[in-house]
Amino acid sequence: MRPFEYARPQTESETLDLLNDHDANTAVLAGGTDLISLLQDDLQEPQRVVDIKQVESMHGVTQDGGGVRIGALTTLEEIAASPLLENYRSLADVVDGVRAIQIQQMGTLGGDLCHQPNCWFYRNGYGLLALEDGESLVASGDNRYHAILGNQGPAKFVSAARFAPALIAWGADVRVIGPEPDASEWLPLEHFFVTPNVESQGVSILKPGQLISHVRLPAAEEKISSTYEVLQMEGLDWPLAAAAVTIDLDRGVVREASIVMGHVAPMPWVAHEAAQSLIGQSVDEVSATRAGEIAVQAATPLRDNGYKVQLAKTAVKRAVLAAADMLEGVL
Amino acid sequence: MWDRNDQNRSRPDFSRRDFLKGSAAAATATAVATQGPEEAAAANLKTNVFAAAATSVTLNVNGKNHTVKVEPRVTLLHVLRNTLNLTGCKEVDERSADGADTVMIDGKAVLAGSRLAIECEGKEIRTVESLRQGEKVDAVVAGFVKHDAMQCGFCTPGFVVATRVFLDHNPKASLGDIQKGLGGNICRCGTYQGITACALEISTGGK
Amino acid sequence: MAERKVAWKARKDNSLIGSDITRIDGVEKASGHAKYAADINTPGTLFARLLTFKGGAATVKTLDTADAEKTPGVRAVHVFNGVGKEVRWDGTIVAAVAADTPEQAEDGVRAIKVTYEAKPHWVDEEDLGGATAAKRTKPLGDNQKGEVAAALKAAKHVHKGYYGIVTISHMCMEPHGSHCEWDGEDKLNVYLSTQNVSGTGGQFAGPLGLDASNVSITCDYIGGGFGSKFAVDQWGVACAQLSKKAGKPVRLMLDRATEMKIGGTRPSGFIEVTIAADAEGNITVWDSHHWGTSGIAGSTISLGQLPYCFDGIPNRNRKATGISTNTGPNRAWRAPPHPQLCAVTDTVIDDLAAKMGANSYDIFMKNLDKTPKPDVYAEEMKIGAKLIDWKAKWHAHGKGSGKGAVKRGLGMALHRWGGRAGATTCTVKVHPDGAVETFLGSQDLGTGTRTVIAITLAETFGLGVADVKVNIGNNSYPKANPSGGSITVGGVSGPLRRAGLEALWKIYDLVAAKHKVPADSLTAKGGKILSAGKAVCSWKQACGLLGPMPLEVQGQGPKNDGLTSSGVAGVQMADVSVDIETGIVRINKLVAVQDCGLIIDELTARSQVYGGLIMGIAYALSEERVMDNRTGRFINADLENYKLPRIGDIGELVVHMYQPDSEYERGVVGLGEPPVISTGAAISNAVANATGVRVPIQPLTPQRVLEALKGAQA
Numbered sequence A: 001m002r003p004f005e006y007a008r009p010q011t012e013s014e015t016l017d018l019l020n021d022h023d024a025n026t027a028v029l030a031g032g033t034d035l036i037s038l039l040q041d042d043l044q045e046p047q048r049v050v051d052i053k054q055v056e057s058m059h060g061v062t063q064d065g066g067g068v069r070i071g072a073l074t075t076l077e078e079i080a081a082s083p084l085l086e087n088y089r090s091l092a093d094v095v096d097g098v099r100a101i102q103i104q105q106m107g108t109l110g111g112d113l114c115h116q117p118n119c120w121f122y123r124n125g126y127g128l129l130a131l132e133d134g135e136s137l138v139a140s141g142d143n144r145y146h147a148i149l150g151n152q153g154p155a156k157f158v159s160a161a162r163f164a165p166a167l168i169a170w171g172a173d174v175r176v177i178g179p180e181p182d183a184s185e186w187l188p189l190e191h192f193f194v195t196p197n198v199e200s201q202g203v204s205i206l207k208p209g210q211l212i213s214h215v216r217l218p219a220a221e222e223k224i225s226s227t228y229e230v231l232q233m234e235g236l237d238w239p240l241a242a243a244a245v246t247i248d249l250d251r252g253v254v255r256e257a258s259i260v261m262g263h264v265a266p267m268p269w270v271a272h273e274a275a276q277s278l279i280g281q282s283v284d285e286v287s288a289t290r291a292g293e294i295a296v297q298a299a300t301p302l303r304d305n306g307y308k309v310q311l312a313k314t315a316v317k318r319a320v321l322a323a324a325d326m327l328e329g330v331l
Numbered sequence B: 001m002w003d004r005n006d007q008n009r010s011r012p013d014f015s016r017r018d019f020l021k022g023s024a025a026a027a028t029a030t031a032v033a034t035q036g037p038e039e040a041a042a043a044n045l046k047t048n049v050f051a052a053a054a055t056s057v058t059l060n061v062n063g064k065n066h067t068v069k070v071e072p073r074v075t076l077l078h079v080l081r082n083t084l085n086l087t088g089c090k091e092v093d094e095r096s097a098d099g100a101d102t103v104m105i106d107g108k109a110v111l112a113g114s115r116l117a118i119e120c121e122g123k124e125i126r127t128v129e130s131l132r133q134g135e136k137v138d139a140v141v142a143g144f145v146k147h148d149a150m151q152c153g154f155c156t157p158g159f160v161v162a163t164r165v166f167l168d169h170n171p172k173a174s175l176g177d178i179q180k181g182l183g184g185n186i187c188r189c190g191t192y193q194g195i196t197a198c199a200l201e202i203s204t205g206g207k
Numbered sequence C: 001m002a003e004r005k006v007a008w009k010a011r012k013d014n015s016l017i018g019s020d021i022t023r024i025d026g027v028e029k030a031s032g033h034a035k036y037a038a039d040i041n042t043p044g045t046l047f048a049r050l051l052t053f054k055g056g057a058a059t060v061k062t063l064d065t066a067d068a069e070k071t072p073g074v075r076a077v078h079v080f081n082g083v084g085k086e087v088r089w090d091g092t093i094v095a096a097v098a099a100d101t102p103e104q105a106e107d108g109v110r111a112i113k114v115t116y117e118a119k120p121h122w123v124d125e126e127d128l129g130g131a132t133a134a135k136r137t138k139p140l141g142d143n144q145k146g147e148v149a150a151a152l153k154a155a156k157h158v159h160k161g162y163y164g165i166v167t168i169s170h171m172c173m174e175p176h177g178s179h180c181e182w183d184g185e186d187k188l189n190v191y192l193s194t195q196n197v198s199g200t201g202g203q204f205a206g207p208l209g210l211d212a213s214n215v216s217i218t219c220d221y222i223g224g225g226f227g228s229k230f231a232v233d234q235w236g237v238a239c240a241q242l243s244k245k246a247g248k249p250v251r252l253m254l255d256r257a258t259e260m261k262i263g264g265t266r267p268s269g270f271i272e273v274t275i276a277a278d279a280e281g282n283i284t285v286w287d288s289h290h291w292g293t294s295g296i297a298g299s300t301i302s303l304g305q306l307p308y309c310f311d312g313i314p315n316r317n318r319k320a321t322g323i324s325t326n327t328g329p330n331r332a333w334r335a336p337p338h339p340q341l342c343a344v345t346d347t348v349i350d351d352l353a354a355k356m357g358a359n360s361y362d363i364f365m366k367n368l369d370k371t372p373k374p375d376v377y378a379e380e381m382k383i384g385a386k387l388i389d390w391k392a393k394w395h396a397h398g399k400g401s402g403k404g405a406v407k408r409g410l411g412m413a414l415h416r417w418g419g420r421a422g423a424t425t426c427t428v429k430v431h432p433d434g435a436v437e438t439f440l441g442s443q444d445l446g447t448g449t450r451t452v453i454a455i456t457l458a459e460t461f462g463l464g465v466a467d468v469k470v471n472i473g474n475n476s477y478p479k480a481n482p483s484g485g486s487i488t489v490g491g492v493s494g495p496l497r498r499a500g501l502e503a504l505w506k507i508y509d510l511v512a513a514k515h516k517v518p519a520d521s522l523t524a525k526g527g528k529i530l531s532a533g534k535a536v537c538s539w540k541q542a543c544g545l546l547g548p549m550p551l552e553v554q555g556q557g558p559k560n561d562g563l564t565s566s567g568v569a570g571v572q573m574a575d576v577s578v579d580i581e582t583g584i585v586r587i588n589k590l591v592a593v594q595d596c597g598l599i600i601d602e603l604t605a606r607s608q609v610y611g612g613l614i615m616g617i618a619y620a621l622s623e624e625r626v627m628d629n630r631t632g633r634f635i636n637a638d639l640e641n642y643k644l645p646r647i648g649d650i651g652e653l654v655v656h657m658y659q660p661d662s663e664y665e666r667g668v669v670g671l672g673e674p675p676v677i678s679t680g681a682a683i684s685n686a687v688a689n690a691t692g693v694r695v696p697i698q699p700l701t702p703q704r705v706l707e708a709l710k711g712a713q714a
Helices: A012-019 A035-040 A076-081 A089-097 A101-106 A109-113 A120-126 A164-169 A272-276 A285-296 A307-323 B004-008 B037-043 B076-083 B139-146 B156-169 B175-181 B192-205 C026-030 C066-070 C102-110 C128-133 C148-154 C201-208 C233-246 C256-262 C338-343 C346-356 C360-366 C374-388 C449-461 C488-515 C539-544 C602-621 C679-691 C702-713
Strands: A005-007 A026-029 A048-051 A061-064 A067-071 A173-177 A184-188 A211-217 A224-230 A241-250 A253-262 B055-061 B064-070 B102-105 B108-111 B124-126 C046-052 C058-064 C074-079 C093-099 C113-118 C137-145 C157-165 C177-183 C187-192 C215-218 C250-253 C269-277 C283-293 C315-323 C406-414 C424-430 C436-439 C468-471 C522-525 C528-531 C534-538 C551-557 C571-579 C584-594 C652-657
Touching: A012 A026, A012 A048, A012 A173, A012 A211, A026 A035, A076 A089, A076 A101, A076 A109, A089 A164, A089 A224, A089 A241, A089 A307, A101 B108, A101 B156, A109 A164, A109 A211, A164 A224, A164 A241, A164 A253, A224 A307, A241 A307, A253 A272, A253 A285, A253 A307, A272 A285, A285 A307, A307 C702, B055 B076, B064 B076, B076 C102, B102 B156, B108 B156, B139 B156, B139 B192, B139 C026, B156 B175, B156 B192, B156 C026, B175 B192, B192 C602, C046 C102, C046 C233, C046 C256, C058 C093, C066 C074, C066 C102, C074 C102, C074 C233, C093 C102, C093 C233, C093 C250, C128 C137, C128 C315, C148 C269, C148 C283, C148 C315, C157 C338, C157 C346, C177 C233, C187 C201, C187 C233, C201 C215, C201 C233, C233 C250, C269 C338, C269 C346, C338 C346, C338 C679, C346 C360, C346 C406, C346 C679, C360 C374, C360 C406, C374 C406, C374 C571, C374 C584, C374 C652, C406 C679, C424 C488, C436 C449, C449 C468, C449 C488, C488 C522, C488 C528, C488 C534, C488 C539, C488 C551, C528 C539, C534 C539, C571 C679, C584 C602, C584 C679, C584 C702, C602 C652, C602 C679, C679 C702
Parallel strands: A005 A048, A026 A048, B055 B124, C046 C250, C187 C215, C283 C315, C436 C468, C584 C652
Antiparallel strands: A061 A067, A067 A211, A173 A184, A173 A211, A224 A241, A241 A253, B055 B064, B102 B108, B102 B124, C046 C093, C058 C113, C074 C093, C137 C315, C157 C269, C177 C187, C177 C250, C269 C283, C406 C571, C424 C436, C424 C551, C522 C528, C528 C534, C571 C584
C-alpha cells in the first residue's frame, strides 16, 4: 500500500468534510474486507483513508415508518440477528451464504454494496474494462466467471454486491450523502449501480467524496422472499449466479413480483419480464421454470461462460420456489 | 529473544484441567485517538486526522498496552507479528482469503491482515497466544491437540481463534453451523476432520 | 544368553505403538508458539519484497533500481534478472528489495523502473493442435508390448475415451522463503522453510563461497512442502546476499501470488485412450496417447507407469507428447505423478465396466491379477465396500433411483506407493539421571515425525512420550533423509529403534550384574526394569548405574533387519451427489482403506489419510491453475479464485488403516503420499455413476459438469 493519511470522523458531516480534502482522492474504510485488498494491490491509491466505523448514525437497524432503515455500517451478523428484519427472509439467505465468521462479524452492508468486482483481470491490474488498445482482454481471454447479460459494451465483469439483488427486489432505497456537507439524497437502490463505458465511471453513481449512509426497506407486509445463490463451495465463496425474488402472494396467486439476478451482469439485473410472467399465476414448478427461462432469454454469453445461463435460469427458478417454501430435491 | 534450544525440546503433555474463558473482558485502558500536537501542526491537519508518517499508536493486546510508532498503512497483522513478536497469526495471502491471520477484537473474529493497526486503538485485541498460560490451555487448544486437528500447523492458530470466537457466539452449534462458521479458514494439509470433531465436542458438551 | 535381535516388539507387547498418541508439538502449534521461518524477529531484521514479471513471456529491456536504493528505509536491492535476461513465465522474480519495514520494501519495489520486450507466449496445456502449430511440442516416448491391433480385433468390449487432469500448484500455506543472518563474514545462520534440513547447507555455501560447515540450517516447523521445498532456490541465496549487503538479518518470503506461480506445480495430462476386454471382463488392451505440460521444459506425466497399477495388461501401446508452456516449472507434488496416472487410468477402467454393463467393483476385482498386490487390494476392496455400503447403493451408471435434480453414485479407484526408509543417522543419549534425548537433522512436515521419534524411543525404554526429548530441525545434528517419497517414518524409526535397543541392552547388562538377574529375563515397561515380569528397579535407578557419563549410541539406516520395508497398496471409494441443474458435486462419503506396514502412531497416521483425501477432493472438484491464453498470466493466483475445499466441503470421511498381522510383520512403511493418489479417480467415477455421463477433465467444476451433461443430451 502507498502511504495515506488516516481519519476517524465521528459524524456524517465530519466524514464528508474529511473525505473531500485532497480533491476527494480519498477512500471510505468500513470493515476493510475489500478496501484493504484493493490498497494492497495498488488498485486504489487514496491520499487519505477515512474510517467511518465510529459514525454512530450509520449503525443499527431501526423502524422507519412501516419499513426498516439499516445503517450502512450494520454487519452481516447484525442483519441476521435483527428482529426488525425477520420478515425479509431474502436478506437472511444472503447472510447465510457468507460462510465465514470473520466476514460475518467484519463485513458491513454498505461495504457489500460498494464491493468492487472480483473480475480477475481487474484484480490483476488491467482495469475494470480490461481494455488493451481498445480490445477487451475479457472477451478474448478466460471469461468463465464473467457477465452473460449487459455485456455488449466494454464492461464484462459481474457485480460483486451480494445484498443488492435482495434489496432491489424489496424495492429498497439507498441514502447517499456528500460531497457537500449538507448534501443527502435517497434514491432507489436499483439506480445506484452503473455499467461503465469508461473506467472513470466506476460501478456506482457515487462521485468522489460521496458515500452510502443507509438503506431503507419498505414495509414487508405479507410478502415472501428468497435469495438463491449458486455456490460451488460450501465454504467462503462467491456466487456463480444468484437470484432474489420478492412476491406478494394473495390466496395462492401472485399479485406482485420482483426478480433480480446477481453476479451475471456488471450491475444487479432486474428481470422485469420474468417477474411479469408470474403475475396471476400460482407459484409452482411450471411458473417458476418459465420465469427462469424468460429471465435468461436475452442472455449473450461469452466464449467460456455459457454454463452460467443455465445457472442463472436455475437460480431464478429456485428462488421463486424457495420463497414459497416449495424448494426441494436440490443440493 | 527467541532461543532455538527451547524450540527443540519436546514438551511434556500439558494438563487440561484449567482453561481460560473465551472472552474474558479485561480492563482496557481506553486510548484516546489523538495525535501529537507537533505532528498535527506540521501537517496542518484537522482533528481526528493522522498524518501518513509514522505516529504513536497504543494497542491493548492480550491485556497489556503497547505503544508503537507506525504509519497508518501498517496492518495490525504486521504490528502483532513483527513489532510485538506475537507470531501466532500468520501471513499467508495479501487478500486475507485464508483466515490464518484471524485474531479477536472485542470478542469478534477479525482478519488482522485486513485491518490497519491504527484502527484498533481503544479496542481489546487478543491473539492465539492468549489461549495459553504456561501449562493451562483453552479448551479449543486442548481439543485441537486431542483430535489431531493439525498437521503442518500453519493454519492452526487462525483456526483456533476462529473456532474460539465461533463457539463463544454459538455455544450449541450444530455440525452445519460449524461448517458455515469456520468456512473462512483454509487448511491445505487437510485437518478439517479433527477440527470438526473438536468443535462438535465442545459445542455439544458445553464449555 | 540368547541372541539379541533387532526387531519391533510383538504386537501385543506394545504400550504405545498401535495406540492414538497426540502430537508432542501439538500445544506449540495450536497456541501459536511454534516458530516458522517468517517468525524469527531478531532485532534489526529487514523485510524483503519482490518485483516480479507480470506477463506471458519477455526479455528485460531496461531496469533501473537507482530510485529503489534511495527509497527511505531500503537497505539493499538484489537483481535476479537484469537487462537482456529472458523472463519466461508470469511471476518470474526480477528483483528483491530489503528494507526496515515491509511497507518501505514495497515502496522500494514500486520505485524500480523496468520495461520489457514482450515475446510470444504459449500457455495452453490441453490444445495439442495449437501447441503443435506453435512448435511447442516434443515426443516423449512411444512403446509397445504384445499385439495391440490383433488383441483389439479379438476383444469383446472396446471403449474409447478422452480424459485429463489439469495443472495445480503446491499451495503450501507457508510460502517458500527464509530468514538469513550472518555471524561475521563467513558464518551464515538460516531459518529455512524446508523439507531438507540436512541437505540444504551446501546450497548456500557453494554460491556464497562459504565452507559448508559454516552454514547453519534450522527448520523447527515448516508450513507445508508437499515436495516443493527440497532446494534453497535462487531466492534463498538472494536472501543471504541481501543480508550480507545490508549488514542485517533479512526475511524473504514469497508473496502468495508469486508462491503459486513459481513455488511449484504438478504436471497435467490429457489422454486419448482405447481399452478393451474379453467377454469375462479381463482387460486385454491399453492403447493411449497423452500430452500435457510441466512448464517450459515441456514434459508431462511419465508414460512409464501407464496403465497405472495394472501393469499386467498384456497388450499395450503408450505414447506421450510434451507441451512446452510459459508457466512456472513443476516440482514433485505428493506422490508424483501417481494422482494424475490414476486419474487417467481408473476412470477409463470404470467407463469400460459401464460399457460392459458391469459393476465397476467386479471389473476392478477381476483384474487385480494384473496389479502388484492382488491379495491386499482384494481385502481392502472388501473392507471398503462394506464401509461405503457398495452392494446396497450400487446401480448402473445413470440409473439411480433419485428423483429431482440430485443424482447419487459410487466410484472407486486404487493406488500404490513405495515408502522405503530413507538414509538417516541419529544419536540417542541416555543420561545417568534417566533423561533421554535424541538428535537427528530431520524435519517434521506435519506428518508427526517428532512424535513418531518420541514414541519409538519411549516404547523401547518403557517410558512415556513426555520422557523423551526430541531434537530435530538443525543441520548440526546427525544427517537425516529429506522428507519426500514417504521415506521419513521408516527413515527415523529404524535407526532410533536400533540405537534404542543397543542402549537398552547395555543398561540391561548393568542391571543384570547389579541385581544378579539374568539379562535376558529383563524387560522395560512403565518406567521400570522388570525381571520375568517383576520390578527390579526403576528406569532412573537403572540409568544411575551408567556412572558419571551419559550413554550415547548412534543409530543408522536403512538396514535389512526387518524394521522397515517398502510397498503399499490402497483403495478408495466415493459416494457423491450431483445436482444436475447446477453441476455442483457434493461428497457424501469417502472411504479410504490404507495399509502401511507397522503403524507407530495410529492418530497421526489416520490424519495423513484424512489429509490425502481432502487434497484429493481439492483436485477432483475445484482446484486448478487457470492460465489466461490472451495475457499469458496465471490469472487465478489468489485464494478466492484458486478454490480449495473448506471445512464444509469434505462430507463424511472414513479411514480404515489396514493392519492385519501380516502388515505389522512387514515393519514400518511410509504413508505420507499414497492417500492422495486415487481420490480424484474415485470421485470422478462416482460422478459418472451418478449422472451416467463422464466428466472427462478434473477438476469437475460446475462448468465442466454442465458441459458434459449438455454434450450427452446432444
